[in-house]
Amino acid sequence: MNRRPGGRLLRAVVPVSLCAALASAPLWGVPPVRAVTPEQAIDAGYVPNPAPALARITIDDVTPRVLDGAGAGGQLAVGTVAGVPTVTVSGTIINVGDVPLESVDVRLQRGPRAPDAESVREPLVWSEPSFPVQGEFLRAAVTLAPGESVPYRVSLPAREIPGDPGPDLQLTEPGVYPLLVNVNGTPEGGSPARLDDARTLLPVLEAPPPAPLPGDDDEVGAAAPADVPGPAPVPLTVLWPLAASPSRIALVPGEAGPEPVVALTDGSLLRDLSEDGRLSGLVRAASAAFDGPGGGDLRRATCLAVDPDLLGTVTEIAEGRPVVIDEGNGSRDPGGGEPVDGEAGSATVDEAVVGDASRWLDELRALAEGGCVVTLPAAQADLDVVSAVGSTSLTSAALDRSASVERILDVAPVPDVLIPASGTLAPGTAQRLGASGGTAIVAAPSTRTDTGLVPPTGVVGLAGPDGGRALTYSATVGASLAATGEMPENPRYSDPATRYWLAADSPVARLQDARAALLAPVIDAATGSATNSSAAAGDDTAVAGQGVLAVPPQVWGVDEESANSLLETLGDQLSTGRMRAVPLSERLTGPVTIPEGSLAEDPTGAVDPGLADPFADDPGGDTVRRLAGSLSGTGTLRSLVDTSDPTSADAAAHLDPLVGDALRAISETGRRAGGDGLTFETGTGAAARDRGATRLARLGETVTASLARVDLLTPGSVFTMASPNSPLMLVTRNALPFPVRVDVTVTAPEDITVDPVGLIQIPAAGSRTLQVPTQSDSEGGVRHTVVFALHGPDGTRLSDPVELSVQSGGYPVAQGFAIAAAALALVLGGRRYLRYRRGILDPADEGHRP
Numbered sequence: 001m002n003r004r005p006g007g008r009l010l011r012a013v014v015p016v017s018l019c020a021a022l023a024s025a026p027l028w029g030v031p032p033v034r035a036v037t038p039e040q041a042i043d044a045g046y047v048p049n050p051a052p053a054l055a056r057i058t059i060d061d062v063t064p065r066v067l068d069g070a071g072a073g074g075q076l077a078v079g080t081v082a083g084v085p086t087v088t089v090s091g092t093i094i095n096v097g098d099v100p101l102e103s104v105d106v107r108l109q110r111g112p113r114a115p116d117a118e119s120v121r122e123p124l125v126w127s128e129p130s131f132p133v134q135g136e137f138l139r140a141a142v143t144l145a146p147g148e149s150v151p152y153r154v155s156l157p158a159r160e161i162p163g164d165p166g167p168d169l170q171l172t173e174p175g176v177y178p179l180l181v182n183v184n185g186t187p188e189g190g191s192p193a194r195l196d197d198a199r200t201l202l203p204v205l206e207a208p209p210p211a212p213l214p215g216d217d218d219e220v221g222a223a224a225p226a227d228v229p230g231p232a233p234v235p236l237t238v239l240w241p242l243a244a245s246p247s248r249i250a251l252v253p254g255e256a257g258p259e260p261v262v263a264l265t266d267g268s269l270l271r272d273l274s275e276d277g278r279l280s281g282l283v284r285a286a287s288a289a290f291d292g293p294g295g296g297d298l299r300r301a302t303c304l305a306v307d308p309d310l311l312g313t314v315t316e317i318a319e320g321r322p323v324v325i326d327e328g329n330g331s332r333d334p335g336g337g338e339p340v341d342g343e344a345g346s347a348t349v350d351e352a353v354v355g356d357a358s359r360w361l362d363e364l365r366a367l368a369e370g371g372c373v374v375t376l377p378a379a380q381a382d383l384d385v386v387s388a389v390g391s392t393s394l395t396s397a398a399l400d401r402s403a404s405v406e407r408i409l410d411v412a413p414v415p416d417v418l419i420p421a422s423g424t425l426a427p428g429t430a431q432r433l434g435a436s437g438g439t440a441i442v443a444a445p446s447t448r449t450d451t452g453l454v455p456p457t458g459v460v461g462l463a464g465p466d467g468g469r470a471l472t473y474s475a476t477v478g479a480s481l482a483a484t485g486e487m488p489e490n491p492r493y494s495d496p497a498t499r500y501w502l503a504a505d506s507p508v509a510r511l512q513d514a515r516a517a518l519l520a521p522v523i524d525a526a527t528g529s530a531t532n533s534s535a536a537a538g539d540d541t542a543v544a545g546q547g548v549l550a551v552p553p554q555v556w557g558v559d560e561e562s563a564n565s566l567l568e569t570l571g572d573q574l575s576t577g578r579m580r581a582v583p584l585s586e587r588l589t590g591p592v593t594i595p596e597g598s599l600a601e602d603p604t605g606a607v608d609p610g611l612a613d614p615f616a617d618d619p620g621g622d623t624v625r626r627l628a629g630s631l632s633g634t635g636t637l638r639s640l641v642d643t644s645d646p647t648s649a650d651a652a653a654h655l656d657p658l659v660g661d662a663l664r665a666i667s668e669t670g671r672r673a674g675g676d677g678l679t680f681e682t683g684t685g686a687a688a689r690d691r692g693a694t695r696l697a698r699l700g701e702t703v704t705a706s707l708a709r710v711d712l713l714t715p716g717s718v719f720t721m722a723s724p725n726s727p728l729m730l731v732t733r734n735a736l737p738f739p740v741r742v743d744v745t746v747t748a749p750e751d752i753t754v755d756p757v758g759l760i761q762i763p764a765a766g767s768r769t770l771q772v773p774t775q776s777d778s779e780g781g782v783r784h785t786v787v788f789a790l791h792g793p794d795g796t797r798l799s800d801p802v803e804l805s806v807q808s809g810g811y812p813v814a815q816g817f818a819i820a821a822a823a824l825a826l827v828l829g830g831r832r833y834l835r836y837r838r839g840i841l842d843p844a845d846e847g848h849r850p
Helices: 016-022 038-044 268-273 278-290 295-301 308-318 351-368 383-389 392-399 402-409 475-482 507-527 533-537 560-576 584-588 623-640 651-664 686-707 811-837
Strands: 055-063 084-095 101-110 138-144 149-157 175-187 193-206 234-242 262-264 302-306 323-326 372-375 439-443 459-462 469-473 548-550 579-581 594-599 710-713 718-720 728-734 740-747 752-754 758-762 766-772 774-776 782-791 802-808
Touching (some): 055 101, 055 175, 055 507, 084 101, 084 138, 084 175, 084 193, 101 149, 138 149, 149 175, 175 507, 193 507, 234 278, 234 295, 234 507, 234 560, 234 584, 262 268, 262 308, 268 308, 268 351, 278 302, 295 302, 295 560, 295 579, 302 308, 302 351, 308 351, 308 651, 372 402, 372 584, 383 392, 383 623, 392 623, 392 651, 469 475, 623 651, 623 686, 623 740, 651 686, 710 740, 710 782, 728 758, 728 782, 728 802, 752 782
Parallel strands (some): 234 302, 234 548, 234 579, 262 323, 302 372, 439 469, 459 594, 718 802
Antiparallel strands (some): 055 084, 084 149, 101 175, 459 469, 710 728, 740 758, 740 782, 752 774, 782 802
16 A cells, blocks of 8 residues: 655654744744745755745646546536546746746646545645656746746646557546646756646546547447446535634723724624625535535535624624724724724714625525534634633633524524534543533544544544543544635644645645545445445445545635535535435434544644643743633623613623633634644744734733723822711722622721721712711821722722821811800800990991891
């Protein structure tokens, strides 16, 4: 079995020198890792080369996409020569160097067919000598200046054409065949050299029949006997993900105005929801495919996997909640970019944004009606981290969202299912999340048999405390789908030997690879090459095995055309009977195929860049500790809300995004994107780590700032008591947009008695002046310190204590003045009375004689 031809060895180990050159300083607070240089790529032996020095070649189209006998597997535009299909690859050659290139030639090559479905990705990291079937070089350009590009087109017959001595691809049996396009050229002033190459896969469902000999009118090949049954149809189930990269951000309540807003870090979600956006394309591609060939069966096989965080956010937008963009330097309007001043009033509503959100929800409801819906973890949160935090509010926000999904879509999601975004789940996580007894949908390498081996795909019965079951899918199919689109990733469960710089391949080539991976089990069924252990049991359906459970990445970066292309391919197989639709519910309730299994602590044994904690060595605490602190503060904010006041109705809308932010800070999206998929020193996951770290740090700042909006004020630095029972004055302030309840505690010296204040209510965006009864037993001008502190109902201190300096003992002087004034008034009054009795007119009585 030829699984890894010789050119792969150079790439197996990344040199220490490369790691040292690419390594950045600590993960937190440093610039992103810089791109690999051509020299480093050569030293590392990367295949394919992510940084060619002179030219880059891309694959922009493959015709046919699927070779099915003499036809094209549903693709009409396919050329033939003498009745033999022609395989054509076209694309672009770009001069990426700084010297002109001469005699730029290109040729098409083919490597050996994959031995089984699980091996189809191995040729993607083979070097050029491993593709021995070769065409002839064709001139693409006489000269190519730096920065210029030229299109190319190369073709070869699928098999030999009688009487034609030219080369062909020798596709004489079904299989998945690797294709390579090789470009050679001569740098100005240099020698001819191989400049670059590009790879993709061609699925051949049925080999084209031999071409008839010249002059032979007889039909070639005989029809199969009618009594020979064909292979069993391959079971097909598809999860169709509808999620978006986390862009919502929590603001300090009231910062953008008194009314709740939807704050986003950028406009990516709004673009996804637009007419030409990614989310619109995914919904419309599925809708169109369900109405196409095999569409009824495809609908039965497909389950919409929706992110409740996305649904909730889009629903709020559709209901007219204002949207603001906040990149960390203040909120602004998403349309004109005008700043939003919370003091001046609320943000405005963009009707175009509301329209896009409403339209998308309507299209999604129509697609989901009567079908299957399953809930993803909110914001693609890392469930292992969620379980480590151990917060019931965080766990509920991540997983307990079925009711909200049903309310929005009017379809009840499939219950008791965990679908981790990484495709893996650590032992004990389900139990700590309270999900024991359910079913986790994970990649096969995330499970083990009772003997410690990776089992074939199927239903694994989980022994021990986890209980429940694991429904597994092919790592090859999952990795191929994860590599598609504009945000390709090497998943955690993927074979480390087949990981590479995905950006070195074009989106078209990676999409074609995914198509081949989806069809490889169909070819295995036809040729008897299935790897499932049940094949040895003599079951006539063993070659079909567990079939295809297609689980794309939860944030899938394909556009509408690409998504529709894959669904069209699957619909064709359903309509021809090579595949059969299996609803997700049927798989979930099917029999256990691997009893007494377990979840794997480490799916592959390779270093996983996605697990790197940007706060691992931070003195402020790691990610789990920081999350716990922020959630504790959020819980205090919730306890402040005065629910007895009707004006507190919007409090949850202000505070819920804080818990959502905790989930978004640990999102799996992009954790394994970029770089070589093996090390974070090459940039794998660097952007996602930076986003997560920034978000988590900002969450802590937001919670702290929110709590600081409830505080104490004093009327002055010194308060002089006019009497032994003069009240002390104190002001409590609430800058939050909802009413709160707070507990005011008092600490006073022994000779001053201050009545306890206890719980008080403060109106939204208001203040309250308190007169605290006080009794002083001290004499003389003694100064004391009385300390007031503000706490939440849960006992958390909200602000720094306020120390009030109280001057006691001043009141005897005041009493002396009062007595003297009373005596003087008595003397003057008596004098006036005597003068009146004697008839002496007082000047003050002039004009008032009785």
